Each structure stands twice: as C-alpha cells, then as structure tokens.
Amino acid sequence: MERMLDPAVADVRRAVREALAPFADSGARVLVALSGGADSLALAAAAAHEAPKVGLEVVSATIDHGLQDGSADVAERAAAQAREFGIRTARVERVEVGTAGGPEAAAREARYAALRRIAAEEDAAAVLVGHTLDDQAETVLLGLARGSGSASLSGMSPHALDGAGLAWIRPLLALRRATTASFCTASGIDAWRDPHNVDERFSRVRVRERVLPVLEDELGPGIAEALWRTAEQLREDEDAFADMIEETIEDIVEHAEAGIAVSVAALGANPPSLRHRIIRHVVDAEFGVSLSRAQTLEVARLVTDWRGQGPIDLPGCQASRRGGLITFSAERS
Template sequence: MPYRWRVPSLSPAIAEIRLAVRTALAPLPERSSIVVALSGGADSLALVAATAFEARARGMQVVSATIDHGLQEGSADAATAAAAKAETLGIRSAIKRVEVRRDADGPESAARDARYAALRRIAEEERAAAVLLGHTLDDQAETVLLGLARGAGAASLQGMSPNRADDDGLMWVRPMLGVRRETTRAFCAASDLVPWDDPHNLDDRFARVRVRERVLPVLESELGPGIAKALARTAEQLREDAEAFDEMIRETIEDIVEHAEAGISVSASALAANPAALRNRIIRLVAHSEFGASLTRTQTVEVSRLVTDWSGQGPIDLPGCSAARVGGRIVFTAR
C-alpha cells in the first residue's frame, strides 16, 4: 500500500490572521514596501509574523517599526528584543526613540501622537506604501466605549477605520479589527513566539486599561457575552453611515461655500435651510478641512447659533480659527 503524505493542519488562529492580512494587502501595489508597527506584544507580533508570510507571495518588502517611548525602565531593552524577534522572522527592523511631551489630553494621547509621528518618519524613509497596525476587535470595542464616555457624538463612536489614506497617499491599515485579542495569543503559541507583556497594559492610571480590565468584563457578565463584537459592529455601521453622509455634505458644500480673505465663508441662508444634524456636520467639516480644527459639540452649536439665533453676537474663537457672521455669510478666518 503506497505511503500517503499528510499535510500538517494549520492552527485556526494562524489561518484566521493570515487571511485577514492577505485581504488587507490585496489592494496594495505588488513589490511595494510596507511598515508593520511592532511593540513586541501578542497582537503586533502575530501581525508581523503573518505579514512576513503573506508578503513573500507578492514580493513585498516588510520592515518592522518599534517605537521606544522611554516611559518605563527597561523600555530600550524591550524595543531591542522586539526588533530581534522580527529579524528571526526574516524581516528588517527599525527602532526609534521618541520624546513624549505631556499634553492636555493626557499621557496616552501624547504617546500616541509621538508614536504615529515616528511611524510616519520610518514609512517616509522606507518609501512605504502602507503602515500596518495591530489593533484588534477588542481594541475597537474599547475605543467605542471611550468615545461614548467623551460624548462627542456619532463621530466618536465610529472607532478606528480599517483603512485610511493620508494626503500624500500613505495608507494606514488595521488588518485585524475583526480578530479577537485571544486569537493573537493563540497565534503566537502555535508559532512558538513569546510575546512581551507591557506593564502599562495593567496600569489602571490609563482609561483604556480601566475599560479593558473593569468595564468590559462587567458588561459581559451583566448583559451577556458578545458585547465586544456588538460594539465593533456598531462602529462599522456608523462609519458606513458617516461616509455616505459626508459624501452628501461635500456635494452640498460645493454650492454654498466660497473662499474669503484668510479663510472661507458659508451661506447663512443655505445653512438655515438644512436640518440641524446636516448643518452641524457642514460646520464641523468646513472647520476641519480648511483649518484642521476638530470642533466640540458646544463649539459647533455656538457657530450654528450665528445662523439660527443671530442677535449681533461677535466672533467665536475656535481651535485655529474664528467664526463670525458677516452679512448673509458665516466667515471662518485663520487665527
């Protein structure tokens, strides 16, 4: 009887994450360079390993990028160890040390800003088409809950986008937003990869840690399993709605917006003719697209009052600009 070769079975976790990465890489140019953010934790380590495997078939060059925030003792050693793991997978590694400047939004926001700026610099140096980030479905659920707590409206509940392009064409891609965090740990175990456990992930000074360790488990126990998936689905649906809504708004803006000296102006009567939800979205989009300003709900409503409740009030100070009623137009001017 002839011998039958047996093909070794692939771990379900490895198969799931490789498929997610393969799908994410498909729109990118073949033989392009890509950067994968690597902290050394299970999520990013699984992403790097899966990307190293999938990129070979498309002739892509993969570089892992490890950012040392310098916020804890031994961070340089942890960064070096993460880079070494990437090199055992056959890909080049880059390490950048960044200075985290404390800002009004707290250390988490400051570290994130520094990290993304460093990743962008590495991508520019490598002439990369995309930066891959290891956020999972659980991260998405945490982001939605944090957005809900901020009360910034539907935009804050859309979570993280799976794909986003910068003005210069650099793509920011999150292949694993449909993958559970436990799956990345199973991937590492099946691949004989030992992840690094960041002590900050257990430090309850950080709001995200408190959501992860306290809030989500309580919701799961009191409301039943599946909360994280439900939150991620909510984010996806809201993003789809927002994309359609934003397209409608951009078409409307073309007819009602004019460039003004040092700024831009919008027809007050055209704004007044729209429902409040559309009017407020137009105001936010104009401020963001022209000045990079992200308006709060309160700021948006104050600008809207220049349209609906005009009684001669003066200019309204906004981040990076001001808004004032001038005749029949709302004029946004750079500050």
C-alpha cells in the same frame, strides 16, 4: 500526513492576506508597527509569510518610548523576532515622549510621528498596525464616555489614507485579542507582556479590566462584538455624510477676506445633522480646529436664531454673520 494549520494562524494570515491584496504585485514595501506584544508579533509573522507571495517586501519598526526600565532590551528583542520571521529590515527607534494631553496621548503622538517618518525613509506604501476587535470596542466605549459624537464612536478605520497619501491599515480589527494570543502560542512565539496594559492609571486599561467585564456579566456575552459592529455601521454613515458634505460644500462655500464664508440660506436649508457637520468640516479644513458640540451649536444659531448677535470667538478663528453669509475669519474684531 500534513499537519492541519491552527485555526488562529489561519485566521490571522487570511486577514493579513486580504489587507495586502490592494498592493499585490506592486513591488511596494509595507511597514509593520511592532511593539513586541502578541498582537503586533502575530501581525508581523503573518505579514512576513503572506507579503512575499504577492511581491511585497515587509519592514518593521519598533518604537522605544523609554518609559519603562529595560525598554531598549524589549525593543531589540522584538526586532530580533522580526528577523527570525524573515523580515530583513527590522528597525528600532527611540523617541522622546512629551507631556501634552497626558501620558497615553503623548506616547501615541510620538509613536505615530516616528512611524510616519520611518515609512517615508523606507519608501513604504502602507503601515500595518495590530489593533484588534477588543481595541476597537475599548475605543468606542471611551468615545461614548467623552460624548464626542458619531465620528469618535465609529472608532478606528481598517484602512485610511493620511494627508501624505500613506495608507494606515489595521488587518486584525475584526479578530479578537485571544486569536492573536493563540497565533503566538501555536507558532511558538514568546510575546512580551507590557506592564502598562494592566496599569489601571490608564483609562483604556480600566475599560478593559473593569468596564467590559461588568458589561459582559450584566448584559451577557458578545458586548465587544456588538461595540465593533456599532463602529462598523457608524463608519459607513460617516463615509456617506462625508461624501454629502463634499458635494454640498462646493456649492455653498466661497472665499472671504482672511477666511472663508458659507451661505446662510444653504445652511438653513439643510437638516441640523448635516448643517452641524458642514460647520465643523469648514472650520477644521480651513483652520485645523475641531469644534465642540457647544461651539458648533452656537455658530448654527447665527443661521437659525439670528437676532443681531455679534461675532463668536472660536479656537483659532471667529464666526460672524454678514448679510447672507456666515464668515469664518482668522482675524478677530
């Protein structure tokens, strides 16, 4: 009698199968970001099982940040496990981690830069990342604490294209961390337990170990799932707003000397939420700068509360009202 597939194994494989479906029969390569923890090992094992069924090749990359004693051994062990899954190309890359933005942000920046480079070298069409529902819930809470708006509260996207056309896919984003742990147990996979995941110097760990348990105790179970649903709904709203902004910008934006200009009348005719998004979008697209809410509101006053005020200095540019236009210029007066 055939042994029944463990539910956790079935869930993870199904999620990976659905994520790979858009690439089926393309002969493409997909790159798995493999840390050696339970989430990424479950992802790698499921990808190695599912990808060949639809004509895809899997490669893996383990990034050694060099931040812990024995990190090189951990990385090599993860690569060896990938080969045991049937992943023939299992790369290990050592990176130098800077200090900008703190240790978490610096490590993330170094890791993603390495993954982008490896994906290009391996001609991969997509990078698979092992974030789970729990990671999404933590991301939403951190965004809420920063007060960074709906774009941050919408969390991580399950499928996104970067500027180079590389797909970043998170197949496990609707599954709990406990599911990946059960997958590894059922599959006989010995996962590495990263000491940084319980180091409360890091804000994400404090959210995981302190904040979410308190919310569960005080408000009842299901908080992580509720935060995940919130992210899903807000991401749908963000996508809708993005489409509206793209359509609107074509009609109200024009090139200006050393920058770009937006029609005052058109901005004024839009509701505040859309007006503010247009301002942020224009500055980000033209100058690569993300405006804070306070900065956005100050620019919006050039439209709604115009009293002859002078130019506003912003990161990387300057905003000023000139006749019927709000002009964003790289040159400062």
